[in-house]
Amino acid sequence: MVRTYAEAGxxxxxxxxxxxxxxxxxxxxxxxxxxxxxxIGHFTGxxxxxxYAISLCTDGVGTKLLVAGEMRKWDTVGIxxxxxxxxxxxxxxxxxxxxxxxxxxxxxxxxxxxQIGVGLDRGARMANVxxxxxxxxxxxxxxxxxxxxxxxxxxxxxxxIVDSRAVRRGDVIIGLPSTGIHSNxxxxxxxxxxxxxxxxxxxxGGTPDAWGPTLLEPxxxxxxxxxxxxxxxxxxxxxxxxxxxxxxLVRLKGDVEFAMTEPLxxxxxxxxxxxxxxxxxxxxxxxxxxxxxxxxxxxxGDAKAxxxxxxxxxxxxxxxxxxxxxxVSVPDRGLTWESY
Numbered sequence: 001m002v003r004t005y006a007e008a009g010x011x012x013x014x015x016x017x018x019x020x021x022x023x024x025x026x027x028x029x030x031x032x033x034x035x036x037x038x039x040i041g042h043f044t045g046x047x048x049x050x051x052y053a054i055s056l057c058t059d060g061v062g063t064k065l066l067v068a069g070e071m072r073k074w075d076t077v078g079i080x081x082x083x084x085x086x087x088x089x090x091x092x093x094x095x096x097x098x099x100x101x102x103x104x105x106x107x108x109x110x111x112x113x114x115q116i117g118v119g120l121d122r123g124a125r126m127a128n129v130x131x132x133x134x135x136x137x138x139x140x141x142x143x144x145x146x147x148x149x150x151x152x153x154x155x156x157x158x159x160x161i162v163d164s165r166a167v168r169r170g171d172v173i174i175g176l177p178s179t180g181i182h183s184n185x186x187x188x189x190x191x192x193x194x195x196x197x198x199x200x201x202x203x204x205g206g207t208p209d210a211w212g213p214t215l216l217e218p219x220x221x222x223x224x225x226x227x228x229x230x231x232x233x234x235x236x237x238x239x240x241x242x243x244x245x246x247x248x249l250v251r252l253k254g255d256v257e258f259a260m261t262e263p264l265x266x267x268x269x270x271x272x273x274x275x276x277x278x279x280x281x282x283x284x285x286x287x288x289x290x291x292x293x294x295x296x297x298x299x300x301g302d303a304k305a306x307x308x309x310x311x312x313x314x315x316x317x318x319x320x321x322x323x324x325x326x327x328v329s330v331p332d333r334g335l336t337w338e339s340y
Contacts, residue, residue: 001195003279005287008191012244012286016340038163042251043091043240044154046161053158055094059084060149063186064215069145070200071212074112077148078119079126080183083219085152086127087240087294090226093162096127096154101134105146108138116148119218126221162230164237164252164297167322171236172300173249174307175264175319176225178293180217184243185288189215192277205272214269222294225313229296233305237297241289249295249328250340257325258297261332264319266291281333297322 002008023040030036030047037046037053044057061080068074078101086096101120103113113136124131129152181189193199193211200212229235237252249258266284270291274284284290296316298306303318310316327338 001278002188002191003277004283005185005188008188010187010243012247015243037158037161038092042163043088044094046092046094046156048158049155051158052155053094053161055089055092055096055154055156056151057085057088058149058151059088060147062183063190064183065146065148066190067186067200067212067215071216073212073216074115075118076122076216076218078116078121079123079218079221080119081148081150082120082123082127082129082152083221084183084242085150086129086154086221086223087219088242089152089154090223091162091238091240092156093160093230093235093238094154094156095227096129096152096223098153099124099127099129099131099150101131101148101150102137103134103146103148104137104139104143106138106140106143112146120150123218123221127223160230162235162238166236167253167256167297168236169256169322169324170300171297171322172303172318173258173260173320173322174296174298174303174310174316175292176222176294176296176310176314176316177220177264178241178267178289178291179220180267180269181215182219182242182289182293186215188277188279188287189273192273192279196276198276205268207268220293222314225310226294226296229306229309232309233298233302235296235298235302235306239295239297241292241294243287244340245284245286245288245290246328246330247286247337247340250337252297255326256322258320258328259323259325260320260328260330262317262319263330264291264317282335285330285333285335286337292319295319
């Protein structure tokens, strides 16, 4: 029985090595206007544009598309596509403004295209971005079914960039709830269901809800409340909790410990998956968001202002603190990670 993300086919450590192999060859850097400001590896890239920095990032929906295919319901995956990009972008304090999508298909299907468009438009409204173009590639020899990805552009005043260098001991960590599994860990989740002889149409636990709609619940878009918080309080760092789970916090700063002393309660979907698959806590917290889709690190004195700015859109709360040490920890569960 599969009990880890790696055994299901997605090894996060191997993925990291794969990324490093690619990035090691990216030596060229533009000079002058448009020169890079951030190193490759943050949640989004930044380039110099006078008194502003332009932000650019790209991401896709992943194997959540296979759940959509089984349900024959594609009208929400566009929200996920927008969310995975804009949530990354706001991690540096940048405001997303425009988006382009890329759809690779095996064959033409106008109904799937229409439904993808419905979700993309809803996601764009939620994030206040304009979809200004895109591309549909017909690749029958490469793609089975279809793949959906997007690229987002935004901006931030250079003096307002949140690059996490200000993160320090004594800061608090504020957790913003997820809406469920979001768009990461679906390969393991689907494998757990398959090995339990369950389909997307079967009920989740003892509830009347089916697995399909539960897994398809769209990724939360945090743009508007986070931008409000940036205007009203001092924020030292932000992390989008995606693939890699809590280890994403290590990407902010490597010489402190992000201690999750009071983590958010995971939604029932995570508990049901853990029980069905016999998955250990460590694997759950380094694969799924476990109820927290986004994290804000700020001075303790600014926590009330941040929480006030996030309401009523997000019912966030303090989940931990930055302290002496290294990596990320969940003390109550005996979990620690020192690297992403």
